[in-house]
Amino acid sequence: MITAKAPGKLYIAGEYAVVENGNPAILVALDQFVTCQIKASSHETGNIISHQYRNNDLQWRRQGDQMIVDKRDNPFSYILSAIKVTEEYARSCGRELSIYDIMIDSELDSDNGRKYGLGSSAAVTVATVKALCQFYQLPVSKEILFKLAAIAHFAIQGNGSLGDVAASVYGGWIAYHSFDRQWLAEQRHFLSLPDLLNLPWPDLKVEPLQAPSNLQLLIGWTGKPASTSRLVDKISLFKAKEQHAYHHFLDASRECLAKMIHGFRNGDFSLIQEQIRVNRHLLQKLGQHSGVNIETPALQKLCRIAEHFGGAAKTSGAGGGDCGIVIIDKEADREAVIDEWVKNRIEPLPLSVHFIPQIYRYHFNMKS
Numbered sequence: 580m581i582t583a584k585a586p587g588k589l590y591i592a593g594e595y596a597v598v599e600n601g602n603p604a605i606l607v608a609l610d611q612f613v614t615c616q617i618k619a620s621s622h623e624t625g626n627i628i629s630h631q632y633r634n635n636d637l638q639w640r641r642q643g644d645q646m647i648v649d650k651r652d653n654p655f656s657y658i659l660s661a662i663k664v665t666e667e668y669a670r671s672c673g674r675e676l677s678i679y680d681i682m683i684d685s686e687l688d689s690d691n692g693r694k695y696g697l698g699s700s701a702a703v704t705v706a707t708v709k710a711l712c713q714f715y716q717l718p719v720s721k722e723i724l725f726k727l728a729a730i731a732h733f734a735i736q737g738n739g740s741l742g743d744v745a746a747s748v749y750g751g752w753i754a755y756h757s758f759d760r761q762w763l764a765e766q767r768h769f770l771s772l773p774d775l776l777n778l779p780w781p782d783l784k785v786e787p788l789q790a791p792s793n794l795q796l797l798i799g800w801t802g803k804p805a806s807t808s809r810l811v812d813k814i815s816l817f818k819a820k821e822q823h824a825y826h827h828f829l830d831a832s833r834e835c836l837a838k839m840i841h842g843f844r845n846g847d848f849s850l851i852q853e854q855i856r857v858n859r860h861l862l863q864k865l866g867q868h869s870g871v872n873i874e875t876p877a878l879q880k881l882c883r884i885a886e887h888f889g890g891a892a893k894t895s896g897a898g899g900g901d902c903g904i905v906i907i908d909k910e911a912d913r914e915a916v917i918d919e920w921v922k923n924r925i926e927p928l929p930l931s932v933h934f935i936p937q938i939y940r941y942h943f944n945m946k947s
């Protein structure tokens with residue numbers, strides 16, 4: 580039996596802007612995991628089973644005569660895509676394909692189906708690719724793993740930055756610069772998968788960051804999960820209609836992130852806090868101009884409470900519900916923030932940043 584796990588993530592800054600090639604975001608990996616187990620099957624069929632996804636209903640809408648299913652919100656789409664891409668890689672490495680059972684266990688999708696927006700689709704993709712690479716005994720580095728999972732995830736979601744995949748592969752705090760996905764889509768037709776994996780991808784950059792020793796991350800969940808891909812679709816409409824305002828947002832976000840990354844490199848806590856506030860303001864303005872409800876009243880309350888106790892707070896990810904993050908001094912009164920959140924029906928998530936060793940090799944112990 581092979582077991583592999585991949586962590587969930589949260590965006591710290593740079594959301595929406597990072598969807599455009601080469602723009603930066605900062606993310607962290609968290610200690611909540613998707614685990615993928617693989618076992619060779621002795622039958623002619625294999626199963627893909629998951630306790631959390633067993634009631635995964637399909638949602639569809641009508642477009643003329645067509646019944647359209649949005650596969651972007653279905654975890655099985657990501658699992659199947661991960662299998663397809665990794666098996667393509669396995670074939671190119673001369674492996675013979677076989678039949679197996681896959682068991683997925685996701686801490687990122689709670690039993691009652693409630694999601695905290697911690698990147699379960701990215702983590703399930705990464706965990707599946709990781710497990711299959713072990714199963715087929717394929718050589719992989721973090722970079723190869725990222726590229727395989729990014730190809731698989733992009734084939735389903737289509738409009739994301741893949742920052743969540745990077746966080747899940749690299750772990751810890753990272754500065755992620757998104758790669759040129761148009762280039763990837765084109766090259767998929769021309770290059771073999773091994774050639775594509777060995778090329779440097781245009782604009783892709785992942786830099787591990789170190790948080791200052793006095794920095795503490797607090798996470799609050801406001802409920803009401805939002806569909807990230809649909810929110811990104813809406814901002815994409817704004818991009819077409821309000822090009823000037825959109826480009827202004829991109830420039831300002833890039834400048835803000837450059838300063839924040841500088842703050843991490845130099846252990847400058849107050850610069851990081853300052854830029855978190857700048858980034859929050861930029862996202863608020865983007866929401867107002869585009870009519871997308873990024874900072875909901877509950878997220879606003881979460882931020883107001885944290886700011887009152889000396890934290891720098893903002894929405895995390897696409898917003899419209901889900902989580903907000905706070906960067907606060909370890910000496911500050913963390914309990915006071917949490918008490919006030921709970922009184923206001925904001926759920927504190929007691930999660931820690933998850934690190935993955937820099938040197939990363941699989942032990943080939945494939946015995947079931």
Ligand code: PMV
Nearest residue numbers: 594595739740741807896897
């Ligand atoms: O809502 P989340 O945590 O999945 O984050 C989405 C972040 C965006 O920048 C809005 C989209 C993306 O793919 O980067």
Ligand code: MG
Nearest residue numbers: 696896897901
């Ligand atoms: Mg979200």
